[in-house]
Amino acid sequence: MIYAFDTYYYDDYANTICIAFKDWNSEQETEIFTEKTPITSDYESGAFYKRELPCILSLLNKINLESNDIIIVDGYVTLNDEGKIGLGGYLYEALEQKYPIVGIAKNGFASPDAQRREIFRGESKTPLFLTAKGADVDEIKPKVEQMDGDFRIPTLLKKLDQLTRL
Template sequence: MILAFDTYYYNEKAKTVCLLFDKWDAAEPKQVFTEIRDNANEYIPGEFYKKELPCITALLEKIDLTNIKYIVVDGYAILDDEGKYGLGGHLYNYLEEKIPVIGVGKTNFQTVEERKREVLRGESKNPLYVTAVGIDVDTAAEYIKQMYGKYRMPTLLKKLDTLTKEI
């Protein structure tokens, strides 16, 4: 099983949504989890994970992780080629390095090159940027490429983004 997380911020609240799906090419999630938190942490430049990680971990407490093989987050797992952790890396640490985390970014983060893969999907000329911890980045990029949908953004990740913004 695979989990994918995204968080949306509005009116000093944070809405985190998680989709559970069973295979990379799944068209629909098996289950949807949601958590809304008041008083979302402030954004600190270069430390985005401090804002979003508490939202994800609060929702994770409601999910049985027994059969979870991978987690996908909106953002970066690694921030540079020395291995500085981004949101995905900090989540991997929180999970005691038991579940690999794949970060999928929509914009290029210039400080990481060797540990990042560009994934082109559909007919898009704009890649997704994949980083990973606990799994080889080439394997992670292949998994994201295999996800269902004919556009740049896999269908489930687009659905996830849409669900976070429904208030």
């Protein structure tokens, strides 16, 4: 199973959603998990994970992961060649490196990262940015390219983003 997570922040709470789907080319989710949590940390530039990681970990408590499951985050797993990690890297560590974490980010990051791949979907000239830990980015890249949907953002990831804002 693949579990994709995203969080949207309101004034006094965070809305975290997880969409579960069977495989990379699924057209529909198999299940949706949702949780509203108090915001435990202000936004801190360069430390986004401090705000979002507790939300993801809390929602993960409602999900029974199996050894072959994959987790997708809206953001980066690795940030540069010197080993700096993003939200997904911190999640990978928090889960004791038991599950592959795939980061699919919409915005570029300036530091060079040999593990980052650009993905162009549909007719978009703007890439998505792929990073991962516990999985080979070069094996994941064609899977993300072939996810359902004709546009830059795959259908299920767009739905995930929309659900966080409801």
